Amino acid sequence: MTTTPITRRVATIGLGLGLAAPWVRRARAATTLYVRTPGGVYDDIMRKSVYEPFLKETGIAVVTVPSTIGKLLAMFKSGNVELDVIDTADGPLLTLDRLGALEPIAYNKWKYGHKDEILAGQALPTRVATYLYATAMVYNTKAFSADHHPRNWAEFWDTKTYPAQRSLPDLSSGEPPIEIAMLADGVPMDKIYPIDLDRAFRSLSKIRESIPKFWDTGALSAQMMSDQEVTLAAMWNGRVQALIDKNAPLAIEWNQNMIQLQALGIFKGAKNPEAAQLFVDFASTAAPQAGVARELRYAPANQKAFDLIDPALAAQMSGSPKYREIGFFRQIGWWEDNRDRVNKAWSTWILG
Amino acid sequence: MLILPALVLLAGVFVVPLGWFLIGAFRELGEDLWPQTLAILTSRAIRTSVVLTNWIALTTTVAALALGYPIAYALTRLKGLAFSCLIACVVLPYFTSIIVRTYAWMVLLGRTGVINQILLDIGLVSQPLALIYNRTGVIIGMTYVLLPYMVLTLYSAMKSVDKRVLQAASGMGAGRLTVFLRVFLPQTLGGIAAGALLVFILSIGFFITPALMGGQTDLMAGMLVEREVEISNNFPVAGIMSVLLLAVTLILYAVYLRVADMRRLLTA
Numbered sequence: 168m169t170t171t172p173i174t175r176r177v178a179t180i181g182l183g184l185g186l187a188a189p190w191v192r193r194a195r196a197a198t199t200l201y202v203r204t205p206g207g208v209y210d211d212i213m214r215k216s217v218y219e220p221f222l223k224e225t226g227i228a229v230v231t232v233p234s235t236i237g238k239l240l241a242m243f244k245s246g247n248v249e250l251d252v253i254d255t256a257d258g259p260l261l262t263l264d265r266l267g268a269l270e271p272i273a274y275n276k277w278k279y280g281h282k283d284e285i286l287a288g289q290a291l292p293t294r295v296a297t298y299l300y301a302t303a304m305v306y307n308t309k310a311f312s313a314d315h316h317p318r319n320w321a322e323f324w325d326t327k328t329y330p331a332q333r334s335l336p337d338l339s340s341g342e343p344p345i346e347i348a349m350l351a352d353g354v355p356m357d358k359i360y361p362i363d364l365d366r367a368f369r370s371l372s373k374i375r376e377s378i379p380k381f382w383d384t385g386a387l388s389a390q391m392m393s394d395q396e397v398t399l400a401a402m403w404n405g406r407v408q409a410l411i412d413k414n415a416p417l418a419i420e421w422n423q424n425m426i427q428l429q430a431l432g433i434f435k436g437a438k439n440p441e442a443a444q445l446f447v448d449f450a451s452t453a454a455p456q457a458g459v460a461r462e463l464r465y466a467p468a469n470q471k472a473f474d475l476i477d478p479a480l481a482a483q484m485s486g487s488p489k490y491r492e493i494g495f496f497r498q499i500g501w502w503e504d505n506r507d508r509v510n511k512a513w514s515t516w517i518l519g
Numbered sequence: 520m521l522i523l524p525a526l527v528l529l530a531g532v533f534v535v536p537l538g539w540f541l542i543g544a545f546r547e548l549g550e551d552l553w554p555q556t557l558a559i560l561t562s563r564a565i566r567t568s569v570v571l572t573n574w575i576a577l578t579t580t581v582a583a584l585a586l587g588y589p590i591a592y593a594l595t596r597l598k599g600l601a602f603s604c605l606i607a608c609v610v611l612p613y614f615t616s617i618i619v620r621t622y623a624w625m626v627l628l629g630r631t632g633v634i635n636q637i638l639l640d641i642g643l644v645s646q647p648l649a650l651i652y653n654r655t656g657v658i659i660g661m662t663y664v665l666l667p668y669m670v671l672t673l674y675s676a677m678k679s680v681d682k683r684v685l686q687a688a689s690g691m692g693a694g695r696l697t698v699f700l701r702v703f704l705p706q707t708l709g710g711i712a713a714g715a716l717l718v719f720i721l722s723i724g725f726f727i728t729p730a731l732m733g734g735q736t737d738l739m740a741g742m743l744v745e746r747e748v749e750i751s752n753n754f755p756v757a758g759i760m761s762v763l764l765l766a767v768t769l770i771l772y773a774v775y776l777r778v779a780d781m782r783r784l785l786t787a
Contacts, residue, residue: 244754
């Protein structure tokens with residue numbers, strides 16, 4: 168009998184909480200930031216060096232969401248933007264930018280970082296570079312050695328001197344080996360763009376026989392290389408380094424490496440624009456970027472971060488000053504104008 | 520009446536958004552719709568890919584049937600623990616991520632993989648066989664992924680075969696092969712038809728397995744659609760391609776129904 172009022176009270180409290188639930192969720196939602204990321208190991212490393220320090224500093228929690236560019240475009244076109252920040256290669260960000268899907272970055276309100284610390288020309292109105300990665304040549308050290316291996320893409324194409332099964336990125340990796348094919352055909356690094364597609368595909372045809380498969384994903388390239396399905400390849404340096412760290416007999420030839428940028432952009436229509444600006448600011452500072460770079464071996468875009476990195480480690484990083492000298496930057500502007508053309512040409516070539 | 524909720528759900532979450540997407544995509548094209556459709560229809564790459572897609576789907580269906588039929592038959596014979604084990608073997612992989620399973624195949628089928636190691640060790644081959652990153656790899660991978668659909672469909676068909684009819688046939692002096700060919704097999708034709716259709720239609724839309732396990736030229740139609748979305752960001756063209764793929768599937772389905780009906784007429 169005496170339990171009845173208590174039960175009633177509990178019920179009332181429960182009901183009250185239930186009714187308040189939407190507000191409770193709202194209050195928490197203001198401190199949650201949804202960020203598109205590539206997923207996998209990248210997320211783990213970012214969580215440790217960027218998201219957690221950011222949470223401590225601002226009380227804003229980061230939730231990562233994997234999403235393809237197609238999904239982002241669909242979100243934008245349907246007016247149902249579920250993400251705040253987009254962390255991806257600068258190419259897709261340019262795609263979104265041209266559609267007017269990115270919010271300007273408020274550099275003048277930055278309180279953690281400074282625009283001038285970012286690699287020259289890469290703190291742009293709607294996107295800011297965070298890391299530099301590279302597509303570089305990798306060889307199996309059991310099949311080849313430091314003395315005997317292809318040292319540039321023309322030599323990579325030389326199947327007589329270097330007989331081996333090879334792999335190159337597929338179109339669906341987003342980076343078909345068009346620049347590489349031009350280099351192999353004798354075009355110097357500073358004369359690649361604008362690319363003569365016919366010439367690139369003629370060059371690719373010459374090596375096609377030695378390529379059992381073009382890789383679609385970074386994971387597939389790593390699998391094929393560690394299974395010795397192929398002993399020569401063009402791969403993303405982060406993937407290679409992860410294998411080398413696990414004692415795989417692989418080495419990178421950095422000559423003529425193609426440098427690409429990871430960057431951040433803010434989605435127009437983001438639910439938390441202020442938090443998004445704050446995150447982009449924080450993620451562009453030296454300390455978090457140095458932490459990420461140490462593990463991922465992608466050079467930081469914040470040049471001050473190099474002061475926090477052991478020079479020996481910096482030497483393993485794509486986009487470090489040393490490798491920038493012997494490499495070239497991928498021109499996403501050309502790709503933005505020609506991606507559709509390359510897509511059609513690639514399908515025709517591969518099925519031809 | 521009972522399937523009404525299912526139909527409403529399907530219409531609400533699948534048909535309506537799909538229609539909305541397609542209409543949106545086509546409206547974006549406006550007057551370009553017909554020229555674009557013609558360009559797709561006349562593209563050599565797309566025609567090659569559609570033929571290839573149907574060929575791969577057909578081979579996969581035949582392989583799944585050849586493997587699935589004995590398994591389903593065994594399932595009808597087994598009882599207790601043996602039955603549970605076999606059904607678990609068939610169904611459990613179905614609950615694992617398709618990516619994980621595909622990578623497992625890479626470890627097994629690769630040049631230095633388990634299967635090639637065994638074949639080399641026992642001296643059956645002197646060179647590693649090319650079991651993956653080619654058409655063989657695609658067929659192995661797809662057959663494996665789709666096998667449960669075939670087995671379960673066949674099993675339910677076989678389960679409904681009246682055992683007494685089989686006993687009667689043996690009692691009349693028919694040998695085991697005759698019982699199987701003339702009594703059991705004809706009664707499972709419906710199951711074979713249903714299983715084959717299911718596997719074939721699912722095969723046509725595949726793109727992850729061929730992308731990971733196929734060779735250079737194993738470019739299925741689904742992969743072309745995906746590239747149109749992800750690489751070209753051209754939703755309208757992807758929409759047209761999907762509709763064309765759907766049309767091809769429906770035409771095949773119609774032809775198939777005709778053939779299936781004919782067979783029923785012949786046996787009746």
